[in-house]
Amino acid sequence: MLPALNPAHPFTVQSTARRLTGVIALLAILAAIALPWADLAMVQSEPWPELKRLATGLLLPYWDEPTILLESLGQTLAFALLAVTLSAPLGMVLALVFHCRVVRWFCAAVRSVHELFWGLLLMQVFGLSATTGLLAILIPYTGVFAKVFAETLALQDKTPARSISLKPGFTSQLALWSYTRIPQALPALLSYTRYRFECALRSSAILGFIGLPTLGFHLETAFKQGLYGQAGALLWAFLILIGTLRYWLQPRLIPVYLIAAVWLLPETIGFSNSGYLWQFVSRDIWPTPLLNGDLAGTVNWASRMWQEQAWPGLVQTVLLTQLALFLTLVITLVVYPMASKVVAGRLNARIGHFLLLVMRSTPEMMLAFVFMLLFGPSGLPAVLALAIHNSGLIGYLVARNSDADQRHRLDDPAGIARYAYLETPRQLPSLLAWLFYRWEVMLRESAIMGVLGITTLGFYIDSAFEEIRYDRAFFLILVTVALTVVVDGCSRWLRNKAGVESAGG
Amino acid sequence: MSANHQPAFQLTNASLSYGQAQVLQHIHLTIHDGEKVALLGPSGAGKSSLLNLLYQQRADRCALCPQDNGLVDILSAYHNIFMGGLDRHSTPASLWNLVRPLKRARTAIEAIATQLGLGTELWKSVDRLSGGQRQRVALGRALFRKKDIFLGDEPVSALDPIQAETLMQHVLSQHATAVVCLHSPVLALALFDRVVVMKAGSIELDQPTRQLTLADLNSNYITDVPADRTALVLPEKSSVVSSPEACVTGKIQR
Amino acid sequence: MNFIQRMFAATLMAVVAASVQADTFVFTAIPDQDETRLQQRFGKVADYLSKELGVEVKYIPVKSYAAAITAFRNNQVQLAWFGGLSGVQARRLVPGSEALAQGKEDQFFKTYLIAHHSANVDAAKSLADIADQLKGKTFTFGSKGSTSGRLMPEFYLREQFKAAPADVFSRVGFSGDHSRTIAQVQSGAWQLGAVNYSVWDTQLAEGKIDTDKVKVIWTTPTYPDYQWTVRGDVDQRFGNGFKDRIRKALLGMSDKELLASFPRESFVPASNQDYAPIKDTAKAIGLID
Incomplete structure (x- = not known):
């Protein structure tokens, strides 16, 4: 999507398309800079017997215990539904005070920690329980909701609010917004909440990887033990659950679902020691020298952590993320038209939508595994897995937007011309906005890359949890938070620069 | 163009409804090649629907200029105009044109832009243009289709009366046949051979221009105030009401 | 708002449920192979222990050694089938806990x-x-x-x-x-x-x-691996001699189906001291301080 230069004034940017292409070019340049430093080696391997088993399993799924399948599906749903129902209103409240810097930082901090790491942290305090699962989704999602809601509200027309004058203060601000921006933004807020629920289903499933009784629990076991038929059955069940979302997620049924969800929450077995919280907060997460009041030792500890783990992890994380970010953009531009009715036609769009569903709902861990079999361990499977997952997500949002667009005229072009001249230019601003939102998400998701021998920040955090070294985990999480805050700032700056301001993602 | 006895459009007892709402009822209309027809009538009378019906009859011969001009915001005026000629260019050429303007298309479009008074704005994206400039771009897109029939839906409503007349005249001179919805009876009488007035989905009046006066149109059929600009800023509701007084009220409220 | 109140009730329930003291003896285990159907397979082990110990026994499935250690540490489980390293880590975190038994194979892993x-x-x-x-x-x-x-x-x-x-x-x-x-x-x-x-x-x-x-x-040369580790405070909670009864129950497990879940031929006695080499190794490579 390169717009032409103005032949008369090649250096004055008067075209929005040109400005957006400038941003895209910037992303391309960053990716090109990352390319030689990133570890993208490929090895010649013999993946076909394993891939054949995998494909057979996915195509011929089997599962002989329907109760377990239903139970884990139900609990996946229960966590997601309860977490979103609680975090959306909480996010709304925070959105109203989002102009306050402390709130913004707090939200950036809570959402920069991956759900899995929240799960691992909370498990120290609440054990393996429903509370852990619920909070592991609820906490980061509140941060995300706050940010997106605040930005959506900020996009609303300000005229209605201007005509009302009120005393300053939080309550009158709330009253003012309840009458102006919130109702104005309501359709957008609801549609975002709905989309976020789909994300929560994924998060909930993935929490099974650390032991909660959701789909991921059995999926991870089946997959890592090569029981691809079972993995296939679970994956299909999950895809069907998400694919049929719009049929069963009826507003009037939500109260029923909520009651069912509370009832479905897994029983907590044997957990009693909640007094452990204080020890965790006051001792476990701080390095020993600091607890002993040894300042020099602390500095020494921190500088070693920085040199050995934080800095190399940071570099790898940023390199992979930049490459994945640009590749996501490219793949999105290729796949979204396949799911857009106006470009691909109604029937093809169904197939396209299914493709996007598979892309965005297959856990990255599985994608990375397949690519590793194909290309060997390196950053390449990581970049591909991240890019495919994220472009599946953004492609879905773009296709949905494109089909909802009412600006049709009878003589609009069709096919590729329509794609290049109409749909892509119209959707590009929101596409880029979503891409920038996913930027920080990709940072978090690079945590999965430990299996590939790529030492991202997430790899070190995971190692620290595995070695029961919460002081290290906490330090590295703080570094991740700082990185997220920086990336969030860059993304905000770029979005302003590009003039794209569509909330979501 | 083609022989006069072969009508360009022919509607016989045509009706159209969206769900419950009857948009067009029992329309009989024949338009011959070479005719320049102005469509008048209040908003909601069914003018746009009629125009769409006509377009579907002769899509291959028509250049369309719809009311919400359907431009692509972030692309330049040049590319929006080029879109009118997409069917004359191969796909690779069209795609390359997004990277570098094609030489011949550029020459042709620059000429069109100059005639429309868009010369200096050609490389700006249309989201940076005023309402009037966007209408010119939409007209440009229709002109670049290079068809012999022009179907316009209020194509000059955002321009001041003098510019509106000049541009309308230019567009009519480039097409053998034209059917154009208008708000302004003045413009209709000045530039068209035939006036069709619509009301509530039916044709109220269909006469050659030379048999009509401005007074006829104003007193009997036209509800919007003559100057297009004023009509544009009136709230949508008040332009549907049927007495001239109501329009005056609308004006005062503004 | 009705709906939000219900949600708060739900969370409250979850939190309360988490803090209810249940006098159930809980254990966890991650076998070194075949992690499918943990609940069914180890449910049978729980039934066996329940019969032998005379208290209600439950099994919690976990996904990782770290999760098992965490559960052991916050007393969510009192007994765990750990790997060599995770056992050492767990016993460091819970003073007084001890290795009770290991698989016959685990003496020469x-x-x-x-x-x-x-x-x-x-x-x-x-x-x-x-x-x-x-x-x-x-x-x-x-x-x-x-x-x-x-x-x-x-x-x-x-x-x-x-x-x-x-x-x-x-x-x-x-x-x-x-x-x-x-x-x-x-x-x-x-x-x-x-x-x-x-x-x-x-x-x-x-x-x-x-x-x-x-x-x-x-x-590699042989080394000790998987073992049962119990918390030191089980005698206080479940009565004097409880720990010995657990050891007896584990060593006396002879049902092939139960043993196949681990999978081990039988269990033999073990002590913390048996795992000193593992501890030293973990220290040597910097996995524990």
């Missing part, structure tokens, strides 16, 4: 180093003989917290090369699981790998391994 045929590494009795062939290859461990998949092989590699694995091999990864280590070395994605001997032997017997593609190149 070992790790295989395996290689893809394209790596051109010969099988050898001594690691020193093939040291030069190993250098610069790619190498995957199993799970980060595994004794057989990570700790012991890393120890012997460090001993041989006097360097960290990352400096010996061109790339070092963690497949996360023994089965995956085998699958990935067999496919050639990794050239070398370290794998639990019993997982390898089982899969070989089941015909899942293509020995033209992947073979064992070296076997």
Whole structure:
């Protein structure tokens, strides 16, 4: 999507398309800079017997215990539904005070920690329980909701609010917004909440990887033990659950679902020691020298952590993320038209939508595994897995937007011309906005890359949890938070620069 | 163009409804090649629907200029105009044109832009243009289709009366046949051979221009105030009401 | 708002449920192979223990050694079937806890180093003989917290090369699981790998391994691995002598079906002291301070 230069004034940017292409070019340049430093080696391997088993399993799924399948599906749903129902209103409240810097930082901090790491942290305090699962989704999602809601509200027309004058203060601000921006933004807020629920289903499933009784629990076991038929059955069940979302997620049924969800929450077995919280907060997460009041030792500890783990992890994380970010953009531009009715036609769009569903709902861990079999361990499977997952997500949002667009005229072009001249230019601003939102998400998701021998920040955090070294985990999480805050700032700056301001993602 | 006895459009007892709402009822209309027809009538009378019906009859011969001009915001005026000629260019050429303007298309479009008074704005994206400039771009897109029939839906409503007349005249001179919805009876009488007035989905009046006066149109059929600009800023509701007084009220409220 | 109130009630319930003291004896176990149907298989072990101990016994499935250690530490479970390393870590965190029993096989556990045929590494009795062939290859461990998949092989590699694995091999990864280590070395994605001997032997017997593609190149000396560890405070909570009764119940487990879940032939007595070598090794390679 390169717009032409103005032949008369090649250096004055008067075209929005040109400005957006400038941003895209910037992303391309960053990716090109990352390319030689990133570890993208490929090895010649013999993946076909394993891939054949995998494909057979996915195509011929089997599962002989329907109760377990239903139970884990139900609990996946229960966590997601309860977490979103609680975090959306909480996010709304925070959105109203989002102009306050402390709130913004707090939200950036809570959402920069991956759900899995929240799960691992909370498990120290609440054990393996429903509370852990619920909070592991609820906490980061509140941060995300706050940010997106605040930005959506900020996009609303300000005229209605201007005509009302009120005393300053939080309550009158709330009253003012309840009458102006919130109702104005309501359709957008609801549609975002709905989309976020789909994300929560994924998060909930993935929490099974650390032991909660959701789909991921059995999926991870089946997959890592090569029981691809079972993995296939679970994956299909999950895809069907998400694919049929719009049929069963009826507003009037939500109260029923909520009651069912509370009832479905897994029983907590044997957990009693909640007094452990204080020890965790006051001792476990701080390095020993600091607890002993040894300042020099602390500095020494921190500088070693920085040199050995934080800095190399940071570099790898940023390199992979930049490459994945640009590749996501490219793949999105290729796949979204396949799911857009106006470009691909109604029937093809169904197939396209299914493709996007598979892309965005297959856990990255599985994608990375397949690519590793194909290309060997390196950053390449990581970049591909991240890019495919994220472009599946953004492609879905773009296709949905494109089909909802009412600006049709009878003589609009069709096919590729329509794609290049109409749909892509119209959707590009929101596409880029979503891409920038996913930027920080990709940072978090690079945590999965430990299996590939790529030492991202997430790899070190995971190692620290595995070695029961919460002081290290906490330090590295703080570094991740700082990185997220920086990336969030860059993304905000770029979005302003590009003039794209569509909330979501 | 083609022989006069072969009508360009022919509607016989045509009706159209969206769900419950009857948009067009029992329309009989024949338009011959070479005719320049102005469509008048209040908003909601069914003018746009009629125009769409006509377009579907002769899509291959028509250049369309719809009311919400359907431009692509972030692309330049040049590319929006080029879109009118997409069917004359191969796909690779069209795609390359997004990277570098094609030489011949550029020459042709620059000429069109100059005639429309868009010369200096050609490389700006249309989201940076005023309402009037966007209408010119939409007209440009229709002109670049290079068809012999022009179907316009209020194509000059955002321009001041003098510019509106000049541009309308230019567009009519480039097409053998034209059917154009208008708000302004003045413009209709000045530039068209035939006036069709619509009301509530039916044709109220269909006469050659030379048999009509401005007074006829104003007193009997036209509800919007003559100057297009004023009509544009009136709230949508008040332009549907049927007495001239109501329009005056609308004006005062503004 | 009705709806939001209900939600608060739901959370409250969840929190309350989490803090209710249930006098149920809880244990966890992650077997070194076949992690499917944990609940059913170990549910039977729970029934057995319940019968032997005369209290209600429940089983919680966990996903990782870290999760097992966490549950053990916050007293969510009182008894756990740990790997060698995770047992050492858990006993460090919960003073007074002790190793009660180990599998018969766990007294002489070992790790295989395996290689893809394209790596051109010969099988050898001594690691020193093939040291030069190993250098610069790619190498995957199993799970980060595994004794057989990570700790012991890393120890012997460090001993041989006097360097960290990352400096010996061109790339070092963690497949996360023994089965995956085998699958990935067999496919050639990794050239070398370290794998639990019993997982390898089982899969070989089941015909899942293509020995033209992947073979064992070296076997570590033996070391102690999986064991049952119990918290020190169980006697206070469940009555004097409870710990001894658990030990008796474990050692007396003879039902083949129950033992197959672990999978072990039988259980034999074990003590914290048996795991001193593991502790020293973990310290030597910097996994514990």
